[in-house]
Amino acid sequence: MEKEILTLKEWIDGSDNIVFFGGAGVSTESGIPDFRSTDGLYNLKYKYSPETIVSHSFLYRRTDEFFEFYKEKMVAPALAAKPNACHKKLAELEKQGKLKAIITQNIDGLHQAAGSKEVLELHGTVMKNYCDDCGKRYDVNAVLDADGIPRCTCGGMIRPDVVLYEEGLDMNVMSKAINYIANADVLIVGGTSLVVYPAAGLLQYYRGDKLVLINMSETSQDGNADLIIRGKIGEVLSQI
Ligand code: NAD
Numbered sequence: 001m002e003k004e005i006l007t008l009k010e011w012i013d014g015s016d017n018i019v020f021f022g023g024a025g026v027s028t029e030s031g032i033p034d035f036r037s038t039d040g041l042y043n044l045k046y047k048y049s050p051e052t053i054v055s056h057s058f059l060y061r062r063t064d065e066f067f068e069f070y071k072e073k074m075v076a077p078a079l080a081a082k083p084n085a086c087h088k089k090l091a092e093l094e095k096q097g098k099l100k101a102i103i104t105q106n107i108d109g110l111h112q113a114a115g116s117k118e119v120l121e122l123h124g125t126v127m128k129n130y131c132d133d134c135g136k137r138y139d140v141n142a143v144l145d146a147d148g149i150p151r152c153t154c155g156g157m158i159r160p161d162v163v164l165y166e167e168g169l170d171m172n173v174m175s176k177a178i179n180y181i182a183n184a185d186v187l188i189v190g191g192t193s194l195v196v197y198p199a200a201g202l203l204q205y206y207r208g209d210k211l212v213l214i215n216m217s218e219t220s221q222d223g224n225a226d227l228i229i230r231g232k233i234g235e236v237l238s239q240i
């Protein structure tokens, strides 16, 4: 076992207050592309970047195109995917009473599919939707089965319960996340480029001395980490 993985194992063994903070890289091993890797969504040939399409203004100005992309590139892959070794290990650590919470930027529902209970979804989830007019809640099928723009019984548009670019985060979820991070003993951060704010700014609330970064590429926070592991997060965590 590599030295870094041994250290991570020691820290995990010695703690019952671990918090995990993750992003799209957590789900690439489940076959869901991230945004910024070479085979990520940014590098596919689209007329618009994912950031443009998955935005508030695009939803309201180009609604048809939004739902076309959203269904094909975000909802369908999430439903087809299965939890990988990373999701499963985190669920296991929670069951053992070692991991307190998962804070994720992902919207694919895979942590819940793996059995995790305390999952804070900073950017919402493709599994939930609501009517823009009356607020009625709808499950994922309401969007998936709709021909074109999904409509509520009241006639309003059904929209994803996802935080789009240009939209604000849920302050209740944010303050819970801050609380978990501020009180964490070990903070494991993985599969995130740490460029999307305000989510990436959450790291500044950590006060401990066991900040672990598990990522395939460099991140802006590498200088602040106490332990850096370069590799695929599912492969790394399955060695623990
Ligand atoms: P990102 O695409 O900006 O960065 C992903 C990072 O993970 C990269 O640094 C990459 O090197 C790394 N990575 C990829 N596969 C990995 C693996 N197997 N192991 C370790 N590292 C790996 O992702 P982000 O920082 O989460 O920001 C993207 C935004 O887009 C988020 O806000 C998220 O809401 C959204 N998004 C979500 C999903 C999803 O729900 N699965 C997918 C794509 C994008």
Ligand code: ZN
Pocket: 131, 132, 133, 134, 135, 136, 152, 153, 154, 155, 156
């Ligand atoms: Zn309605």
